Amino acid sequence: MAIKLLIADDDxxxxxxxxxxxGMDDNFEILYCAENGDVAAKYCRENEVDVALLDVRMPVKNGVEATKEICSNTSTKVLILTTFDDDEYINDAIKNGAKGYLLKSNPPDKIKDAIRMLYGGNTVIQDIVFDKIKVGLTSSKNKSIDKSLFSKREFEIIESISRGLSNREISKELYISEGTVANYITSILNKTGLDHRTQIAIYYLNGGTV
Known part of the structure; x- marks a missing residue:
């Protein structure tokens, strides 16, 4: 079954x-192309879209605002595709529920892989983008997380995620299975009320807030 896509860009x-x-790839079906975030959000509310590819800077409603509306009202997963790697956009898009953030300069195959990963329930944040998140939040961190909320193992995993480690890398470092890592992450998400692992990193680096 093809992944149903919406593309939103003012260009x-x-x-x-x-x-x-x-559209040349049989794995994808392009349902609609929108010229701004308002049109994109409206289409996603009225149709079953698997993944929405949103630009950030668009008229009427930008990609960050559209992300919030789409993620709050639909099951559509949002992948931000932009030429801008500004910290403000990165953090706001992730806070609003975006599951992916890539620069448009990526080759088509990498963008296709990211779409498949989002569709499969994963989060995709490009390394250069994640590094900017870490630098920006670490430099402004002014308080500490309440460690009493978590077990020792959970906190170790939170710290590992904040360093950008994958589940496989965490499992090797802590000598536990990937399944066990996934279970701990689920527990952390439940305790914090967060939606995905990138928000866990922001939570840690920002001293307990997202």
């Missing part, structure tokens, strides 16, 4: 470029 050339590249 018609970019929209059509993504439509052509992704």
């Amino acid at each position: 018609a050339i970019v929209r059509e470029g993504f439509k052509m590249i992704l």
Whole structure:
């Protein structure tokens, strides 16, 4: 079954470029192309969209605002695709529920892989973007997490996630199975009320807030 996509970008050339590249792959079905975030959010509310690819800077409603509306009202997963790696956009998009953040300069295959990963329930944050999150939050951190909320193992995993380690890397470092790591992450998400692992990193680096 093809992954149903929406593409939103105020640049018609970019929209059509993504439509052509992704539309040539039988794994994807392009449902709609929107010229701004307002149109994108409305379409997602009224149709079953698997993954929405959103630009950040768009008229009427930008990608960050559209992300909040889409994630609050639909099951659509949002992948931010942008030429801007500004910290403000990164943090706000993730806080609003975006499950992926990639720069448009990535090759088509990497963008396709990211779409598949989001569709499968994973989070995809490009390394350069994640590094900016860590630098920005660490430099402004002014308080500490309440460790009493977590077990010792849970806190070790929180710290590992904040260093950008994958579940496989965490399992090797802590000598536990990947399944056990996943179970601990689920417990951490439940305790914090967060939605995904990138928010766990922000939570840790920002001293207990997202």
